[in-house]
Amino acid sequence: TQLLEQSPQFLSIQEGENLTVYCNSSSVFSSLQWYRQEPGEGPVLLVTVVTGGEVKKLKRLTFQFGDARKDSSLHITAAQPGDTGLYLCAGARAAGNKLTFGGGTRVLVKP
């Protein structure tokens, strides 16, 4: 059982549709990060959230950190083919701790 559960595991949508990826845990995290990874490349950091209830926007991407700092979501509005990739959430239980990764959500946006 993973400490961080991501859902869904795979998502296939048409260009222009919206999507949401969830990252859930029974544990509290001091910070949580979202990454996007494309095949054959390393993960690229999208955002770091540290405050419960925090909402951050990055163009068409909206990230939310749960009030209890146990869960997070990533919402993409009007998805584009360039949004295709593996989305990973990762959390640190405390400052200075190693990151725990979720299982990843593979997103495919069809033109």
Place this chain on the structure above:
Amino acid sequence: GAVVSQHPSRVICKSGTSVKIECRSLDFQATTMFWYRQFPKQSLMLMATSNEGSKATYEQGVEKDKFLINHASLTLSTLTVTSAHPEDSSFYICSARAWGGSQGETQYFGPGTRLLVL
């Protein structure tokens, strides 16, 4: 954002040989770096934590004599896969921890190294 490089990006070697992978933080110093392994269509699996000037901390099930880690400076960590075998073929990714004020700590990842052992 901070930049982390890895070298080589791709390596093919014969079974029984050793392969060294370098991880460098290019524009910041990192006392802590991490080494991950990733299998196709799966998430990242942490192998070890590399600490500058001290021994690496290995995750359960990872052989320290098989995967040698050296973190000799604040910008360089190396992973050596000793006596590589085909089952060691994988995508190896490093990351470096940076501290950024209100953001706290963040890990920045290298581009990965694809290892194929024949």
